[in-house]
Amino acid sequence: MKRRMARACERSRRSPDEITLVAVTKAFESQAIRAAFDSGIRDFGENRVQEAEGKIAQLSDLRSSVTWHMVGHLQSNKAKIAVELFDIIHSVDSVNLAGILSRRLDRPLPVLLEVNVSGEVTKVGFSLGELVAAVKEIGQLPNLKLMGLMTVAPVAAEPEAVRPVFRKLRELRDSLGLKHLSMGMTDDFEVAVEEGATMLRIGRAIFGERRQ
Numbered sequence: 410m411k412r413r414m415a416r417a418c419e420r421s422r423r424s425p426d427e428i429t430l431v432a433v434t435k436a437f438e439s440q441a442i443r444a445a446f447d448s449g450i451r452d453f454g455e456n457r458v459q460e461a462e463g464k465i466a467q468l469s470d471l472r473s474s475v476t477w478h479m480v481g482h483l484q485s486n487k488a489k490i491a492v493e494l495f496d497i498i499h500s501v502d503s504v505n506l507a508g509i510l511s512r513r514l515d516r517p518l519p520v521l522l523e524v525n526v527s528g529e530v531t532k533v534g535f536s537l538g539e540l541v542a543a544v545k546e547i548g549q550l551p552n553l554k555l556m557g558l559m560t561v562a563p564v565a566a567e568p569e570a571v572r573p574v575f576r577k578l579r580e581l582r583d584s585l586g587l588k589h590l591s592m593g594m595t596d597d598f599e600v601a602v603e604e605g606a607t608m609l610r611i612g613r614a615i616f617g618e619r620r621q
C-alpha cells in the first residue's frame with residue numbers, strides 16, 4: 410500500500426505529506442484498528458454511525474490521538490450523534506442535511522460535499538448542476554467548515570476508466586476555491602493521487618478483504 414502510494418506520488422511529482430491516508434475500518438473489529446494505530450495510522454473512516462459508535466467507544470483511550478472520518482451516507486436522524494462522534498464528515502449530500510448538522514453543532518466541524526460526478530442514479534451526492542448553489546448556501550451555515558469535495562467513483566474493470574471522474578472533481582474543487590479532494594479507494598487510488606487527491610479512503614488494501 411505504502412509502496413503503491415509512493416510510486417503514484419513520484420509519477421505525479423507530489424509529496425506523500427500532502428495526502429492524508431484515511432484507513433476505512435468498516436467491517437473490521439477494533440483490534441484491527443488498534444493494530445493499525447500501532448503501525449502509525451492516525452486517520453480512520455467509518456461509513457455507518459451505529460457501527461462507528463461501538464468501536465470509537467472501545468478505542469476511547471486513543472480518542473485524542475485519532476481523527477475519525479465519517480465517509481458513508483448519513484441519515485438526518487443520526488446527525489446529532491454523528492457530530493458527537495466524528496471530527497470530519499466527507500459525505501454531506503444535501504443542503505437539508507447540512508442545515509441539520511449545523512443546528513446540532515456547538516463547535517466548528519470540517520465537512521466535505523459528496524458529488525455524484527458520474528450521475529449514476531444509484532448514487533447519492535450533489536449533481537453537477539446543483540453544486541454551485543449548494544456551496545453558496547452551505548458556506549453560510551454556522552459551524553460548518555466547508556473544506557472540499559468528495560466522490561465515490563463508479564465500479565470499473567480498469568482504474569484508468571475513472572480518471573475523468575477524478576479530474577472533473579478536481580476542476581470543480583478548483584473553480585470553487587476549496588482545499589480538499591477526498592477520492593480514491595483500494596482499486597483506484599493511484600489514479601486519484603495522479604489527479605490531485607488530498608485524502609484517500611482505503612479499506613481492503615490495508616486490512617484485506619471484508620467478510621460480508
Ligand SMILES: *Cc1c(COP(=O)(O)O)cnc(C)c1O
Nearest residue numbers: 433456480594595610611612613
Ligand atoms: C468502503 C469504503 C471505502 C474503502 O473502500 P476499499 O475499496 O475497501 O478501499 C472508501 N469510501 C467509502 C465511502 C466506503 O464506503
